[in-house]
Amino acid sequence: GAGVSQSPSNKVTEKGKDVELRCDPISGHTALYWYRQSLGQGLEFLIYFQGNSAPDKSGLPSDRFSAERTGGSVSTLTIQRTQQEDSAVYLCASSRTSGFLGYEQYFGPGTRLTVT
Amino acid sequence: AQSVTQLDSHVSVSEGTPVLLRCNYSSSYSPSLFWYVQHPNKGLQLLLKYTSAATLVKGINGFEAEFKKSETSFHLTKPSAHMSDAAEYFCVVSPISSGSARQLTFGSGTQLTVLP
Numbered sequence: 001g002a003g004v005s006q007s008p009s010n011k012v013t014e015k016g017k018d019v020e021l022r023c024d025p026i027s028g029h030t031a032l033y034w035y036r037q038s039l040g041q042g043l044e045f046l047i048y049f050q051g052n053s054a055p056d057k058s059g060l061p062s063d064r065f066s067a068e069r070t071g072g073s074v075s076t077l078t079i080q081r082t083q084q085e086d087s088a089v090y091l092c093a094s095s096r097t098s099g100f101l102g103y104e105q106y107f108g109p110g111t112r113l114t115v116t
Numbered sequence: 117a118q119s120v121t122q123l124d125s126h127v128s129v130s131e132g133t134p135v136l137l138r139c140n141y142s143s144s145y146s147p148s149l150f151w152y153v154q155h156p157n158k159g160l161q162l163l164l165k166y167t168s169a170a171t172l173v174k175g176i177n178g179f180e181a182e183f184k185k186s187e188t189s190f191h192l193t194k195p196s197a198h199m200s201d202a203a204e205y206f207c208v209v210s211p212i213s214s215g216s217a218r219q220l221t222f223g224s225g226t227q228l229t230v231l232p
Binding site: 045 | 158221
C-alpha cells in the first residue's frame, strides 16, 4: 500500500518565481492537509481539504499561497512570487476522515523548497 | 484555541537508559494528543495517540505516554533507549470536536540524541 507521496522532493528556485508542489494522498483518504516546517521550528498548518467542502485556508500566510485539490485526490500547493522566507519543508498529510474520534494523519516525505 | 509546549529542545541519553520527553498542552476542547517522530530526511511517523480512552497509551518501538488532565501533560517515555531512537519528536494536539477543521498543532520538537 502506497503512502502519501510528494513531488518534487527538492526544489530550488529564484526569488520572484512561482512554484508548484504536488501531493498524492493515500487512496480513499478524504481529508488532506498542507503544513510548513521552517528551520528550527515546529510545523505550521497551512490549508485543509475535506471532501467536496470549501477548504479551510486559515493558515495560509499570504495571498501568494494557494492550493487546490482536483477530483478529491491530488493536491497542488502554489506559491507565487516566491520570497526567501518561503524556504522551508512543505509537508502534506492525509487522513480517512475528519469525523469524531481516532483519526490520524499520515505524512508524506515533504518537499524541501529553497528560494535563492 | 490550543497550544503545545515541549519543555526540552534537546535531550541526550545513553543507550539502555530511560527516555523522558516532556509535553504540556492547552486546549479549549477535550483534546486528541499524538506523538510523532521524524528521522533525518524522513517523513513524520505516528508513534502513539490518545483519544479519550485509556490514559496510558502504548505506541510503537516500546514508547508509551500518559495523559494527565490535572497536569495538562502528555509526556513520552521509553524504558531503555536504543541508538535507532535518535530523532526529532513532536508532541501534537488536536481538538475533539465536530465541525472544526482538524488541523494539528505541533510543538516545537525535541531532538533526542542517544549516546553509545
